Amino acid sequence: MSVCSSRHSLSSRLALTLFASLLPWLQAEASVLLAFPQAELEEERVRSSSSYRVMLSPIREVGSELRAENSVRLAVEGSGQLFRMAPGITRQDARRWYLEQLQNRGASILFQCSGRECGRSNVWANQVFDLSTLYGRDAQQEYLVAGFEDGEGGRWLVVLYTVTRGNQREYLWLEQLQLADDAVLPGLDGEGGRLAGPVIVPWEGSVSVSFEWGAESQRILDSMASDPNARIVIAGFSGLEPGETLEAATDRAERAANTMSDLLDRSGLSSSRHIVRAIGPLVRFSTPERPENRIEILVIRPPEGSSGNE
Structure with missing residues (x-):
């Protein structure tokens, strides 16, 4: 009985030792x-x-x-x-x-x-x-x-x-x-990680446009666009104000997008990499973090082996 108890105790200690040695690996897997x-x-x-x-x-x-x-x-x-x-x-x-x-x-x-x-x-x-x-x-x-x-x-x-x-x-x-394999999550597009973003930037004004843009947003975008061959898509959105024509609303969105392009160019992200698009009020998707008047910035990385001239 004493021998069995001793063997059981030894087995338990060995099991605990094995688990302890595997624990860092199990944690790394997660x-x-x-x-x-x-x-x-x-x-x-x-x-x-x-x-x-x-x-x-x-x-x-x-x-x-x-x-x-x-x-x-x-x-x-x-x-x-x-x-x-x-x-x-x-x-x-x-x-x-x-x-x-x-x-x-x-x-x-x-x-x-x-x-x-x-x-x-x-x-x-x-x-x-x-x-x-x-x-x-x-x-x-x-x-x-x-x-x-x-x-x-x-x-x-x-x-x-x-x-x-x-x-x-x-x-x-x-x-x-x-x-899980069958999980559906908008934004994970299965394109091999080539798309990054969007960085969403609210804007206001008409003739003079101002942004909610800070150092942290700039750091995030700099990190996303660190590949010099990546293209930077700057899409301008706007709401349709009472009495405003579609053309006028789209023009406001275009001014905002161009102003953001100028800002990014001055920050070191060359305008030669920019693709500027005015969406205006044509896409209706407004939530607290996506207001009607906003800029959405996407970064598109080139395919492997590509020079980036897509």
């Missing part, structure tokens, strides 16, 4: 992006669901109900990880680290927001992610969803949320979710 090295992993959760909800628009809470203009439910397998930035390191540093990896994988940005336009931080923390540590300042938060295909044809969704808490600590929540 992750495709390298972890930001200047942050501490505080918590990790398994994400396995046949109907996992991913937000693709700003959120709000009505009563106790979570509302979003655009969201999807998908069958996923993956992980969620909570990172705390090391002293002297900002959440923007970590965000850039992951954005660069996404760009290198040809990821498409499906939705992004920053600050108060995302909604209330406590709703993201408690209702979306179920993680109170992420409750921070509404003005100091960013949210991004991107998708890409890996080298074996698997499709991945990356959810990135960063926030600064009231105590000045900065956190990043990262979800890496592999989609």
Whole structure:
């Protein structure tokens, strides 16, 4: 009896040792992006669901109900990880680290927001992610969803949320979710990762056009368009105002698109790479993150082996 017990104990220890040795490999299988090295992993959760909800628009809470203009439910397998930035390191540093990896994988940005336009931080923390540590300042938060295909044809969704808490600590929540083969997600087009974007830029004005355009948007676009052979599509949209003709509305959209082209050219993204199109009010698709008066910027990478002159 003593011998059997000893053998059982030895077997258990061997099994635990084997599991411990395999754990990093199992965790790596659920992750495709390298972890930001200047942050501490505080918590990790398994994400396995046949109907996992991913937000693709700003959120709000009505009563106790979570509302979003655009969201999807998908069958996923993956992980969620909570990172705390090391002293002297900002959440923007970590965000850039992951954005660069996404760009290198040809990821498409499906939705992004920053600050108060995302909604209330406590709703993201408690209702979306179920993680109170992420409750921070509404003005100091960013949210991004991107998708890409890996080298074996698997499709991945990356959810990135960063926030600064009231105590000045900065956190990043990262979800890496592999989609089921039959999952349908608009924006993952199966074109080998050649399309990236859109970056959505609201605009206002008529004769003089102004944009909601900041350093973070510029960094994202620079990363998306880092291939010098990639083309940059700048599409101008506009609403049809009372008493306005279709031609006048389209002209406003064209002025906005040309102004954005000039801005990008001055920022270092040469106008020789631009394709400018005025859509005007011809496409009716308006949500809080896609207002009627907006610019949508897409980046089209060349096929492999191509010089980029499509």
